[in-house]
Each structure stands twice: as structure tokens, then as C-alpha cells.
Amino acid sequence: MIRVTLLALTLLAATPALAQDRTTALNSTPAYMLSEAPTDHTMGSVDAPDTLILYASNVCPHCGTWFANDWPVVKSELVDTGKLRLVFRPLPSAPINLSITGFIMAECAPAETYMTVIEDQFARQSTILSAQDGAIIKAQYDAIAKVAGLEDETAIAECLANEGHFDTLQTSANRAGAAGITGIPSFIFNGEVMSGDNDAAAIMRWVNEN
Template sequence: MIRRAVLTFALLTAALAGPAFAAEPPPPVTAQDHVLGRADAPVTVIEYASFTCSHCADFHNEVLPAFKAKYIDTGKVRLVHRNLPTAPANVAAAAAAVAICAAPGRYFDVAEVFMRDQANLRTTGAKPWFDAGVAASGKTREQIETCLSDPATGAALQAQIEGAQQAGVAGTPSFFVNGKPVAEHTLEALSAAVDPLLRR
């Protein structure tokens, strides 16, 4: 079923080759979003990322732990993770769907595994990578496979892709701090955008 999902989501991600949209603020945060941190945090950081993007993995593996300790764990920032699949986009989209299908509260567990083990895609192939993601999901393989075949899962991912396009996202990872884009994904760049908002 995972292999079938990879092929199915290839059709979904064909929209990525479409025309660019005029840049607008990213869509507002809703109950459909996956959020790390307190709902009432004064600063919202929206990240558009892909589970097959090496720069995204660098952020999640090297920068996010320090950013989380400094801002998220202290209640200052909530991080919203949204998917914009990149090459191979069908694999990235299927991985995003596995994360979306995870049990409540387990989305970021799946994301952590996919980002941590991303380099293994080039050596061991996709199956062990997907197996690890499913194992972190808090659901059985059968439950994940049922969710992957649900049209609502594809619609949820499509909404994230369209939101990224509307916001003018040209690559991953891309960040918006309280709706404004941040050019770099370093701790220093994000801190420079976040800290003035905390002093208000």
C-alpha cells in the first residue's frame, strides 16, 4: 500500500509544476495544522518543508533542537509544520501523508524519524524509511494504509501545497514569522525575526 500511495501522490504533486501564484500571507493556522508548542504562544512560525529535502533535514536535525529549547519549550513560539513535497515529490508526498495519518500528537514523531533517517533513502531505499515512519506513527500499518487511501488525506496535503503556492513559497525549507518571510533557516536568522516580537 505504501508503494501504491507513492504512485497515487505522484498525481497530486503534479500541481507543483503549475504557474506561480501572487505572493500572499500564508493561510491562517487552523485545527487541521500540525503545531508544536502552546496554542497561545505570542509568535507563530510557519515552516514549509519536504521530507526529501536535505536542507529541511539539516534544519530539523541541527537547528530545531536549539530553537525548540529556546522558544517552543518556553512557550514563546509555536511551530506550524506544513508540507511542500520536493523531488522525488511522490515519495515526499507519501511520507507527508504517513505523518498526516499518524495518531493524535504523533505527527512530529514521524517527522523526526523521516528527517533523521532521510540520508538512508540513498542507501537502503524507501521501504525501511517508510517502515520507520509507520512505526513512529502510533498506528498499525493497516490503519495507516486505510488512512492513505482516504481522499481526505490527499485533500489535506493538497491544501498545504496550495497554501504554499499562494504564499509564494519557491523552495524548502521556507519560514514565516507572524506571517512575514524569513530568508534563512539558521537559528540566528530566526532569532532575529522572533526576538523583536517578544519585546513588544
């Protein structure tokens, strides 16, 4: 279902940005580089006393480990209890065609299910990255498409052809660069780029000591 569009997106792998000809127009110092933007994908109460911006890639193994081990604790203990508001910002990485495809599918999902699609991709990450057969990858992305509410080839094609979604990813990358983000996963807590430990225990300390 997504084979053709995946092949088309491999053209982006030849450039360091999502699409070089779009970077110039979008690469001015972006607003909200250290704070929540109106168009960000978020979880948690708007009244939460603390805000955590998370930069991650859906195909980054370190990000996958964080989502498997630490996100469930952060979500249940901090986000769901109203202590912390999460802002998720996608930062595509190699294999870039798979990363961008997954993130754009998430952009096409209803806003309230965006993070469900992201969580689903992290749950499938090891299968996708270890696959030796293109049919396995195709099946995984067909399933991701379903979670995003993309029920057929036409819906997927229209989703992945939407240039606005590329702009969204580029803006996220621009904000990361302006904030000095050099690796993933990376965290900005209450406007400060954090260094050192970033597991669930560390994040709980940030909240409790604030």
C-alpha cells in the same frame, strides 16, 4: 509492507501537483495562507507571542540539514519555553512518491505525535535518499509506519487510501503557492514571508527583535 502502495503513489510523480484532477477543485485562493489554520499541525503554546509557519519536505536535503542543526535549538529555546508557536506545513517534493507516502503516514498518526513522525522521517532521510536497494527503503518506511501507529499492512493501506489526506497536502501546497513560497525550507513569521538567513540564530533574532 508498503511496496504496493509506494508503487501506486508513483503515479502522482507524473503531474506537477499532487493529483491534477484534484487541483482545480482545491486551487482557489486559500484562507489562512499567512496565519495558523484550525487544522494545522502545531507545537508550542497557543499563548505564545510569536508564530512561525514552516514549510518543509521530508525528502528535501536542505530541510534535513535545518532539522538536524537548527530545529533542536528552536524547539528547546523558543517553542518549549513558550516564546514561539510552530506551525508545520508539509510541502512534498521529489522523489514525490516517497515524500507523499511519508507525509500521509504522519497524517494518520495521533495528532499529538504528528511532529514525532516528522522528526523520525528527517532522522532517516539520508538513509532513504542514499539507498541503492529497495529493501532498505521498505525497511525505513516500515519503521516510519510503526512510529505513526500503523502496525500492519491493512492499517497502512487504509491510511494511504484516505483521500482526505491528499486534500490536506494539496491545501498546504495551495497555501504555499498563494503566499509566494518558491523554495523549502521556507518560513512565515507573524504573517510575513521571511527571506535571507533562516537558521536558529536568525529565528532567535526575529523573536527577540519583535
